[in-house]
Amino acid sequence: MTGGEQGQGLEWRDGVIPVSRRFDDPYFSLNDGLAETGHVFLAGNDLPARLCPGFQVAExxxxxxxxxxxxxxxxxxxxxxxxxxxAFPLDTAEIARALDHFPQARTVAEPFLAAWAKGARRFDIGQISAEIIIGxxxxxxxxxxxxxxxxFLDGFSPAKxxxxxxxxxxxxxxxHTTPGGTFATYTAAGHVRxxxxxxGFAVDRRPGHGRKRHMSVGVLA
Known part of the structure; x- marks a missing residue:
C-alpha cells in the first residue's frame, strides 16, 4: 500500500496536530508529542543507555x-x-507540516524527508539505518x-x-524480540497488558506522560 492518509481523511487540530479520520485519533500527543516520545518510548526502553553498535529498534x-x-x-x-x-503512510508534505510543530526534530529531518519524497522506504539518518515496511x-x-x-508499540489507541x-x-x-529485549507503549489497557x-513479556505499569496516568513497559522473560 503506497497511498497516504491524506486521501483517506486527515484533518488538522488547532492547525498543527494531524488527526486520522480513519481512526479518529491524533498522530502524536496533544501534550507535546516529542516529550511523550522521550518519556514513553526512549525512557521506557532505557534508551539511550542501552544503545550499542548493531542495536535494533522496531516499531x-x-x-x-x-x-x-x-x-x-x-x-x-x-x-x-x-x-x-x-499500513497507511503519510505523504511528505503532511509529514513535514506535522514536524514543523517540533523544531528540534524538524531541524534533523531533511535526510528522512528527502528520501521519503523520492519514494525510498530504506534510508539512513545519521548513524541509523532505517527501513519502513509498508502494509x-x-x-x-x-x-x-x-x-x-x-x-516502540505506537499504533493508534486500542479502542480505535x-x-x-x-x-x-x-x-x-x-x-521477533531478542532474549531480554524490551517494549514500551503509551497504553495501559488491561487486554493489551x-x-x-x-x-512472554514480564509487564510493568509506570506513570504515563501528561494527562495519561499510566503506560506499560516490559522485558521478554
Missing amino acids: LGFGTGLNLLALHLCNPGHPIRFTSFE DARDTLPNWQGRADAW NPELWAPELLAEVAR RALVEA
Whole structure:
C-alpha cells in the first residue's frame, strides 16, 4: 500500500496536530508529542543507555516519523537499525507540516524527508539505518527476518485501532524480540497488558506522560 492518509481523511487540530479520520485519533500527543516520545518510548526502553553498535529498534506505527527522529537525537553515534511497520503512510508534505510543530526534530529531518519524497522506504539518518515496511503488520511482521532489542508499540489507541493490539500480533512482536529485549507503549489497557504477558513479556505499569496516568513497559522473560 503506497497511498497516504491524506486521501483517506486527515484533518488538522488547532492547525498543527494531524488527526486520522480513519481512526479518529491524533498522530502524536496533544501534550507535546516529542516529550511523550522521550518519556514513553526512549525512557521506557532505557534508551539511550542501552544503545550499542548493531542495536535494533522496531516499531508498530510509523506515523510522522517523530519517534525515529527522537531516537536519532538521543543516539550518541552508534550505528543502529530501525524498522517500522506502517499500513497507511503519510505523504511528505503532511509529514513535514506535522514536524514543523517540533523544531528540534524538524531541524534533523531533511535526510528522512528527502528520501521519503523520492519514494525510498530504506534510508539512513545519521548513524541509523532505517527501513519502513509498508502494509498491514498482521501480514508483514510474521515475514520479517529481524529481531528487535527494543520495541516502540505506537499504533493508534486500542479502542480505535484494535487490530494493531490483537493477541496474535503481539505474539509476533515477542517472537521477533531478542532474549531480554524490551517494549514500551503509551497504553495501559488491561487486554493489551494481558496479551503481552501471554506472549512472554514480564509487564510493568509506570506513570504515563501528561494527562495519561499510566503506560506499560516490559522485558521478554
